[in-house]
Amino acid sequence: MNAIAEKLPIKPNKNGSLDLSQMEDWFDQRFEEKMEEREANHTPSMTIISTKGTLDMAYPPFILASTAAALGWDVEVFFTFYGLSLLKKDLDLEISPLGNPAMPMKMPFGPEWLRKTDINIPNVVMAGVPGFEKMATGLMKKTMENKGVATIGELRSMCLEAEVKLVACQMTVDLFEMSRDDFIPEIDDWIGAASFLPKAQQADVSLFV
Amino acid sequence: MTTQTATQTLDARNLSCPLPILRTKKALNNMATGELLSIQATDPGSVNDLSAFCQQTGNELVSSETGEGEFIFVIRKT
8 A cells, every 4th residue: 555545534445446435425524524613613794784874773783783793793884875874973863753654653651551552643744743753753762761772872882892893985975075073983994885895795694774 | 409609690671682682791701711690681582582692602501580570591601
């Protein structure tokens, strides 16, 4: 037996040839082991595109990002268009019940029966009454506080603490003539679609909100 | 059976998803391997979420109990 054959995991038979099916079994087993090893050493990653700037739509990206970070994942959130509002120093987010028919309209205080009643408000009131959105926002914030839901500010801080990368869309800032000074200094980078997509391609999970 | 007392306790009552998980993660960060963390929560979603959290992060969910409108979990940091 020569030196190479000595090292082979499958020994040649007495005719000096190798049994192919034995080789295949050996390969399959090694492949499985290597794949498991790779899986065990792999850090999951997620990228999120955040495009909405209302209070209700600010929750999904920050909840998912902070939770994924807690699970040990690498997370990057790309804020574009109205999503950029979520990176402002001054977080003044509102909800708009108008054109948002699935939003429950409930009172966060008062007797039990009233709290449980979904109040159906005509579009014309939602659109025409001045301050309606301010009021709806106030009620939504109260409901969230009652239920122990974190504020967007808290969730954002927790994301930063957990080293979630928050990146902002340069084009949006130029388009709406915003000033970079209005945004939190923790923004990791100001980028465009061409910089974001390769990261999304590498990620295990990529979401659009 | 020897009962090991929890090294740290976390009060996550009256907090909604994902706060119990985030606070748990934060508490575990400051603990040594093998130490036990006891968590009180009221969010019904935390039962499944904490179990999933442990499975993903490799920490051991020692116990998960339902009391009166309250859940008590014990996690061993690994």
